[in-house]
Structure formats: C-alpha cells, structure tokens
Amino acid sequence: xxxxxxTFTDRGIYCPAGDxxxxxxxxxxxxxxxxxxxxxxxxxxxxxLATDQALPVIRKRLGQITAEGIAYGETRRIGxxxxxxxxxxxxxxxxxxxxxxxxxxxxxxxDYKTEPDGLAEGFQPVPCHAFISECTxxxxxxxxxxxxxxxxxxxxxxxxxxxxxxxxxxxxxxxxKAQRLMAGLGVHGPILTHGAVEEMTQTxxxxxxALPPTIRVTPDxxxxxxxxxxAIAPPSALGSAWSARLGPVEEAFVSGWMAVRGIxxxxxxxxxxxxxxxxxxxxxxxxxxxxxxxxxxxxHGYTAPFRHWLDSQGYDAGIVETQFGxxxxxESPPDPPLAE
Amino acid sequence: xxxxxxxxxxxxxxxxxxAKTAALADYFRAAPExxxxxxxxxxxxxxxxxxxxxxxxxxxAAEVAGIxxxxxxxxxxxxxxxxxxxxxxxPPPATTADLTLDHAIRGLIALTGQPAEARKAAVLTAWAxxxxxxxxxxxxxxTGGFRMGVAQGLLTRALAQATGVEEATLAHxxxxxxxxxxxxxxxxxAGDEGGDARPYPFALASQLEDGPQPLxxxxxxxxxxxxxxxxxxxxxxxxxxxxxxxxxxxITDRFPxxxxxxxxxxxxxxxxxxxxxxDAAAQRPHPFAQLQKRIGxxxxxxxxxxxxxxxxxxxxxxxxxxxxxxDQPLAHRRARLTQILAALPPGLPLAASPALxxxxxxxxxxxxxxxxxxxxxxxxxxxxxxxxxxxRKRGDWWKWKLDPWTVDAVMLYAQAGHGRRANLYTDxxxxxxxxxxxxxxxKAYSGLTDAxxxxxxRWVQKNTLERFGPVRKVPAELVFEIGFEGIQASPRHKSGIxxxxxxxxxWRRDKGVDEIDTIDSLRALLTAxx
Numbered sequence: 114x115x116x117x118x119x120t121f122t123d124r125g126i127y128c129p130a131g132d133x134x135x136x137x138x139x140x141x142x143x144x145x146x147x148x149x150x151x152x153x154x155x156x157x158x159x160x161x162l163a164t165d166q167a168l169p170v171i172r173k174r175l176g177q178i179t180a181e182g183i184a185y186g187e188t189r190r191i192g193x194x195x196x197x198x199x200x201x202x203x204x205x206x207x208x209x210x211x212x213x214x215x216x217x218x219x220x221x222x223x224d225y226k227t228e229p230d231g232l233a234e235g236f237q238p239v240p241c242h243a244f245i246s247e248c249t250x251x252x253x254x255x256x257x258x259x260x261x262x263x264x265x266x267x268x269x270x271x272x273x274x275x276x277x278x279x280x281x282x283x284x285x286x287x288x289x290k291a292q293r294l295m296a297g298l299g300v301h302g303p304i305l306t307h308g309a310v311e312e313m314t315q316t317x318x319x320x321x322x323a324l325p326p327t328i329r330v331t332p333d334x335x336x337x338x339x340x341x342x343x344a345i346a347p348p349s350a351l352g353s354a355w356s357a358r359l360g361p362v363e364e365a366f367v368s369g370w371m372a373v374r375g376i377x378x379x380x381x382x383x384x385x386x387x388x389x390x391x392x393x394x395x396x397x398x399x400x401x402x403x404x405x406x407x408x409x410x411x412x413h414g415y416t417a418p419f420r421h422w423l424d425s426q427g428y429d430a431g432i433v434e435t436q437f438g439x440x441x442x443x444e445s446p447p448d449p450p451l452a453e
Numbered sequence: 454x455x456x457x458x459x460x461x462x463x464x465x466x467x468x469x470x471x472a473k474t475a476a477l478a479d480y481f482r483a484a485p486e487x488x489x490x491x492x493x494x495x496x497x498x499x500x501x502x503x504x505x506x507x508x509x510x511x512x513x514a515a516e517v518a519g520i521x522x523x524x525x526x527x528x529x530x531x532x533x534x535x536x537x538x539x540x541x542x543x544p545p546p547a548t549t550a551d552l553t554l555d556h557a558i559r560g561l562i563a564l565t566g567q568p569a570e571a572r573k574a575a576v577l578t579a580w581a582x583x584x585x586x587x588x589x590x591x592x593x594x595x596t597g598g599f600r601m602g603v604a605q606g607l608l609t610r611a612l613a614q615a616t617g618v619e620e621a622t623l624a625h626x627x628x629x630x631x632x633x634x635x636x637x638x639x640x641x642x643a644g645d646e647g648g649d650a651r652p653y654p655f656a657l658a659s660q661l662e663d664g665p666q667p668l669x670x671x672x673x674x675x676x677x678x679x680x681x682x683x684x685x686x687x688x689x690x691x692x693x694x695x696x697x698x699x700x701x702x703x704i705t706d707r708f709p710x711x712x713x714x715x716x717x718x719x720x721x722x723x724x725x726x727x728x729x730x731x732d733a734a735a736q737r738p739h740p741f742a743q744l745q746k747r748i749g750x751x752x753x754x755x756x757x758x759x760x761x762x763x764x765x766x767x768x769x770x771x772x773x774x775x776x777x778x779x780d781q782p783l784a785h786r787r788a789r790l791t792q793i794l795a796a797l798p799p800g801l802p803l804a805a806s807p808a809l810x811x812x813x814x815x816x817x818x819x820x821x822x823x824x825x826x827x828x829x830x831x832x833x834x835x836x837x838x839x840x841x842x843x844x845r846k847r848g849d850w851w852k853w854k855l856d857p858w859t860v861d862a863v864m865l866y867a868q869a870g871h872g873r874r875a876n877l878y879t880d881x882x883x884x885x886x887x888x889x890x891x892x893x894x895x896k897a898y899s900g901l902t903d904a905x906x907x908x909x910x911r912w913v914q915k916n917t918l919e920r921f922g923p924v925r926k927v928p929a930e931l932v933f934e935i936g937f938e939g940i941q942a943s944p945r946h947k948s949g950i951x952x953x954x955x956x957x958x959x960w961r962r963d964k965g966v967d968e969i970d971t972i973d974s975l976r977a978l979l980t981a982x983x
Contacts (some may be wrong), residue, residue, distance in 0.1 A: 254541040375875030418527040
C-alpha cells in the first residue's frame with residue numbers, strides 16, 4: 114500500500130508527499146495553518162501558509178514570521194501534493210485544508226462551524242476521500258439554538274441590566290467570538306471593549322470586516338460616562354478589577370460549554386449564553402456526510418465516543434491522537450479558561 | 454410549569470440571597486395557590502413518590518432521542534445529572550403546552566402503580582410538549598432529586614414577605630407531616646394541618662475552631678458529650694407520639710423499642726435528643742455502624758433489636774406540659790428535663806445526656822480528650838442562658854469535636870462528580886500499603902479546594918492507566934492526608950475496615966508513595982476504637 118496522503122506524527126499532521134505539517138505544535142520547516150487561534154497557529158515554524166484573511170491575526174500574534182497568504186479556493190503545488198484552503202466558518206479567515214496526492218484527497222477540517230454567523234466566511238463542504246474532523250462538541254447533548262435567538266436572549270439580558278442601572282459584561286474569546294457578538298449586537302447601542310478584544314477587532318476592521326464602532330475601556334470610560342453599556346472582555350477579565358471599574362455589573366460567559374448546567378454553576382457566574390464557534394452534534398454529522406468521505410479521523414474533543422458513533426454509522430473511523438494524549442478531556446472543560 | 458421554570462431560572466441565575474428571596478416572594482404572591490404549596494413542598498424536601506425508575510427513563514429517552522444506550526451513558530457522564538441529560542438529548546418540542554405545576558405533579562402521582570406502557574405514554578407526551586427548562590424540571594420531578602439551592606431560612610423569609618406572617622411562626626408551621634396533595638395554601642400558612650405531631654425547627658450548633666477560651670467565663674456554659682447517633686425530636690402529645698429526625702423525616706416506626714415511652718412521658722412533652730444504639734453492658738453507645746444497620750430498614754428484625762437496642766439521650770426540653778418553653782433559658786429547660794426524666798419508672802430507653810462538670814476550660818479540654826472512650830465525638834458547649842433558637846445561629850451553641858484520626862494514603866482510582874462537579878474528578882479511592890502491595894481502603898470526595906480539584910482533574914486526564922466505565926485507574930503517585938472520625942472492622946470491605954466520615958484533609962505534595970501508611974497501622978486503631 115502506498116504512503117498515505119497524511120500521517121499523524123508527534124509534531125502534528127504531516128504530508129510526506131509535500132513535506133509540510135498542518136497546525137503543528139512543535140517547530141517544523143513548513144506549516145499550513147487553518148486559523149489564527151493560538152492552539153493552531155504556534156510560534157517557531159520555518160514558514161507559514163494561511164489564507165490571506167487569516168494572516169493579519171497570525172502576524173499580530175506571532176510577530177516576525179516568514180509567511181505567505183493564499184486565497185480561498187486557490188490550488189497550489191507543494192512538492193508532490195496539491196493544497197487548497199476552503200472556508201470553515203469558525204472565525205474570520207479560518208479554513209479547512211484540502212491535500213491531494215495522486216488523485217486522492219484528504220481534508221483537515223481545523224475548527225469549524227456549519228451555521229453562518231454573518232462575519233466568518235461561511236462553511237463549505239469539501240468532497241474528499243478522507244476527512245479529519247474536530248469534534249469538540251461531539252456528543253448529542255450539544256444542540257445549538259439558531260444564532261438570532263441567542264442574540265435576542267443576550268439583548269434581553271443587556272436591556273434588563275441597563276434598566277437596573279448596571280453595566281453588562283460578556284466574557285468571550287478576544288478573536289472570533291467577541292467580534293461575532295459585536296456584529297450581532299452593535300446596532301443596539303455602544304459596545305465597550307477590553308484592550309485585548311479591541312486590538313483583535315481593529316486588526317479585523319483594517320482588513321475590511323464589517324464591524325460596528327466600539328469604545329475601548331480606558332480609565333476615563335466608566336459606568337457614569339457610558340450608563341447601561343455592554344462590554345466585551347476576555348473570560349479572564351470577568352470578576353476582575355477591570356470589570357469592577359464598570360460596576361455595578363452583571364457578567365455572563367458566552368460559550369458552547371454553557372449548555373451544561375454543572376459547568377455553568379462551577380464558574381460561579383449566574384448567567385451563561387450558549388453560543389459556540391464550533392459545530393454542534395448535528396452540524397458535525399451533517400458536515401461529515403456532506404464530504405462524501407468514507408474514512409473519517411476525529412480529533413480535538415470527545416474523540417472516543419464520537420469515533421464509536423461514526424463506526425456504528427458505517428464509516429471507517431479512527432482517532433488522531435493529539436499532543437496531550439487525551440485531548441477529549443482536556444477539551445471538556447474542568448475550569449477556566451474553557452478551550453473551544 | 455412556565456412560571457415555575459421562570460422561578461427556577463431566576464434562582465439558578467444568581468448567587469445573591471437578596472435576589473433569590475425577592476424572586477421567591479414574587480412567586481408566592483403571584484403563582485396559583487396549589488403551585489405555591491407544591492413549591493414549598495419541593496423546597497422542603499417533600500417530593501412526590503417516584504412514578505418511574507431511572508432505568509426506564511434512560512431507555513425511553515435514548516429511544517426518543519434516537520441514540521444507542523451507550524451514547525446516552527457517555528452523555529450522562531459528561532452532564533452529570535440524569536434529568537438534565539435527558540432534557541438536552543430530546544429533540545425540541547413540536548408543540549408547546551403549559552400545564553401548571555399542580556397539574557404536572559398530580560399527573561405523576563396518578564401514574565404510580567400504572568403499567569409501564571401507560572407511564573411511558575404519559576412521560577413521552579409531556580416531553581413532546583415541554584420547552585427545555587420545563588422539561589428539565591419535569592425530569593427532576595420524575596427522578597426525585599430536587600435541589601434548587603434554597604436554604605430553609607431563605608424560603609421562610611420569602612414566604613414571610615409574601616404573606617405577612619412572622620418568620621419564626623412560619624418556620625414552625627412548615628414542619629411536620631402536612632400533605633401537599635391535600636392542604637391548601639392558606640391552611641399551610643395558617644398551620645392548620647399536622648398540628649399534633651408537628652416538631653419544632655431544630656437548633657443547630659456551629660463548629661468551634663479555636664478552642665473555648667474566647668467564650669468567656671466557663672460558668673456561663675453547660676457542656677455535654679457530642680454523641681454520634683441520629684439527632685431526633687421526640688413528641689409525646691395527647692394525640693400523637695412521634696420521633697422526627699433532623700431531616701424532618703418521621704422515623705417513629707424504625708424504633709419500636711422506643712414505643713413504651715408513649716405510655717410514660719407526661720402529655721405535652723417534646724424532647725430534643727440523640728437516638729443511639731445502646732451497649733447496655735458497657736453503658737455507652739455502640740459505634741454508629743450499629744445504628745446504621747437499623748436506619749435503612751422499614752421493619753427491624755428481632756435479632757437486631759436485641760443486639761442494638763435504641764436509646765435516647767436527651768439534650769433539651771422544648772415543650773413542657775403542652776407549653777412551648779423554647780424562650781426559657783437552657784438552664785431552666787435542663788432542670789425541667791431532669792425532673793421529668795427522674796419521675797419516669799426505671800428501665801425505659803430514655804435518659805438525660807449527662808452534663809459534664811468543668812471548673813476551667815483546661816479541665817474541659819482534658820475531658821474532651823477522653824471522648825472516644827465514651828463513644829462520643831467531642832463535646833457540646835451551650836450557653837446556659839440561651840433560648841432554643843431556630844436553625845444555625847452562631848454564638849450560643851458550639852460543637853467542639855475531637856481532631857480526626859489521620860492516615861496518609863495514595864490515590865488509586867478517580868471518578869467524576871455530579872452536578873456542580875460534573876466533568877471534574879472529585880471522587881477518589883485511596884490505598885495504603887500492605888506488604889509489597891497497595892490495598893484500597895476508603896473513598897473520599899471532599900476537603901480540597903476547587904483549584905486543587907481542577908489540577909488533579911488535569912492530572913487524571915493525562916495519567917489514566919485504564920478505564921472502567923466512569924472510573925479511571927491512575928498511577929499510585931498522589932498522596933493525601935485522609936481524616937476520619939471512627940474505624941470499624943468490616944468483612945464487606947476488601948481491606949477489612951470501614952471508616953466513618955473519611956475526607957481529604959490535605960494534598961501532601963511533599964510526600965511520595967513510599968511514605969504512605971500501612972494497613973497494619975490502621976488495624977491497630979481498631980483495638981483503640983470503642
């Protein structure tokens with residue numbers, strides 16, 4: 114049997130025909146990067162290749178790197194492999210990476226979300242022979258409400274807090290979730306941002322993503338100057354001195370993990386909103402079916418039960434072991450920060 | 454259910470007692486009266502009998518969700534709560550109907566004893582109509598494990614705000630044996646039902662952490678043993694003879710050996726005391742394990758009655774000749790208690806818990822050090838002038854327990870917790886050395902901080918050797934100091950011993966597995982224990 118299109122090594126996913134890695138976690142000469150989150154775009158690679166839309170964030174995070182951009186849908190040859198990047202719907206610029214060697218195509222999903230969110234380039238199924246899928250939320254308990262309904266819940270909460278004279282603070286990842294929230298809520302009033310969120314927002318704004326105006330929280334931005342405002346901050350800022358400055362406040366965490374009451378309660382936060390940048394159970398199943406792949410490798414999430422499930426559905430399913438041995442549980446969140 | 458679900462969401466969505474009280478009070482003003490009664494019942498632990506067992510629920514839910522049973526169980530492991538797992542797995546409702554809480558609960562009560570097909574049909578119909586939160590709450594009614602994070606004091610405060618009835622009066626009226634299926638809300642608030650056997654709210658002591666010196670002059674205080682039995686309230690009124698546990702459970706029938714007291718106690722007597730299994734030969738209590746054998750049983754076999762007869766050691770007198778004397782000073786109540794007990798014929802299973810004389814705090818400390826030999830856990834200190842208050846009020850009553858026994862042990866297995874601890878490894882099995890092997894000897898769940906549990910969870914995830922369902926075997930590396938209150942020989946356990954109240958006192962990061970204790974050192978304690 115010929116060498117497989119992709120192999121799984123202790124540095125990450127590797128393509129022997131093209132001599133490159135995809136989202137490696139240790140330094141390698143050439144890395145193809147699905148998106149700018151720090152567990153996918155790591156420091157120390159000889160050369161980076163990512164979508165034109167993903168590069169600014171990656172550069173912002175990693176500083177001086179040797180990097181090249183590629184357009185969605187464009188095919189390039191690297192050694193004996195053809196590669197192309199396709200929208201994954203996870204965050205702005207995120208991609209699935211298709212690798213074709215000798216007529217056989219494999220697709221690495223990276224992180225993905227099937228529901229359009231109005232900001233990230235919408236997910237497109239990519240036909241392939243083998244599909245390497247994340248499964249962060251790969252259990253049937255995860256079923257997302259449509260985004261407009263979640264935004265309405267958040268809006269109701271914000272308005273009730275404003276009526277009670279309180280500032281509302283949403284904890285959300287600085288890149289991706291934060292901008293998705295402001296895109297969905299910005300028409301309803303001024304949105305304050307934590308510095309970490311503002312930096313990412315400005316980077317995306319400079320690229321031309323349509324984001325509403327935001328106000329960076331500085332010492333002279335307070336509950337007095339901006340009564341009843343909504344602020345977006347990284348989860349680590351919840352309950353901190355930073356949020357106390359805007360007090361009195363109500364805080365909520367926005368994450369797919371908030372679907373589970375025990376996890377919500379453990380954060381000792383009253384409120385959680387269930388909004389994720391990953392596919393839910395149905396989304397994963399639909400996406401996998403749409404690729405037409407007969408072989409599926411799962412990674413990054415509830416890998417063991419999800420593989421078992423795919424097996425029972427007639428797929429030839431396997432698990433990609435990742436750096437931490439049992440990624441399924443490293444992802445199932447014991448405590449802050451909840452990795453998505 | 455919609456209004457009840459909104460109440461639940463309000464209570465669940467805040468950790469502030471003020472906001473919880475306000476939400477409850479609003480509910481008690483506005484909800485339909487029968488729903489209010491059920492809500493009080495649920496919040497005080499009066500649950501409807503389970504109409505459906507959890508095995509049936511799992512099967513039906515997996516079937517409706519269209520998933521195999523193993524995937525249901527995987528999901529349950531992650532969620533950590535059966536009612537919630539089901540609510541999350543079911544497809545969204547096709548139509549929605551609102552039924553009142555009263556309607557929902559009466560529907561469930563009517564299901565008990567019905568054939569499985571009828572029960573299944575009813576449950577599936579409800580699932581098909583209820584939105585997410587209502588469905589979760591309906592499942593909670595089905596599974597019976599209802600907790601809403603509302604302490605009794607908070608409930609009475611909210612009810613008092615909503616009804617204008619004084620808190621202490623309400624607390625008393627909510628005690629005892631009222632039936633939520635029959636009582637009306639006004640009757641409940643007016644205390645119209647369950648009068649004869651109704652107990653008083655228990656007074657609870659606080660833990661004395663730093664010794665008694667700060668309490669002032671010893672002569673202001675009364676001391677007695679802290680017994681390790683079941684705290685109970687014995688009611689002897691003209692229309693009723695009842696024994697209540699502190700959890701407001703009527704346990705009269707579990708202790709037939711106490712029945713003769715009904716004939717001899719003066720009418721209108723209410724006693725607070727400890728129910729113990731009594732070792733007549735040694736004139737001291739048996740270890741708690743003996744009493745435990747009797748607790749789980751509806752009827753107690755004769756051999757057990759003979760082997761471990763029950764006896765009450767009385768702490769306090771709450772009602773004297775039909776008069777509520779809880780406002781009188783403790784010294785007076787004790788004096789009356791002593792008089793009443795002295796007038797009883799000999800041979801009855803009731804005596805005063807002896808007062809411990811102590812001229813100085815040091816003298817009391819010496820007495821306390823002998824508690825284990827007396828079959829006690831430590832001493833109680835009560836201010837002589839104190840009234841019999843409701844609940845836990847710091848200042849007048851203190852429990853001064855012996856320091857626990859300790860053993861250094863290594864973690865062998867870990868299991869994730871439930872509810873707030875879902876997804877966190879919090880339930881551990883520990884082992885001690887037995888020659889060249891390590892034998893498991895106890896489990897413990899509590900005693901560490903959230904941060905420590907988080908850290909251990911990550912460690913367990915990265916170091917799992919083997920999985921047995923939800924249990925993970927880990928390398929014997931992490932050492933903990935385990936504290937416990939007592940030790941018993943136990944043929945049912947592999948190690949041959951059983952501990953009372955084991956918990957983790959500390960994570961001994963400074964110790965390695967070569968420094969843990971041995972099974973022999975634990976067995977040596979067996980002979981020291983009473």
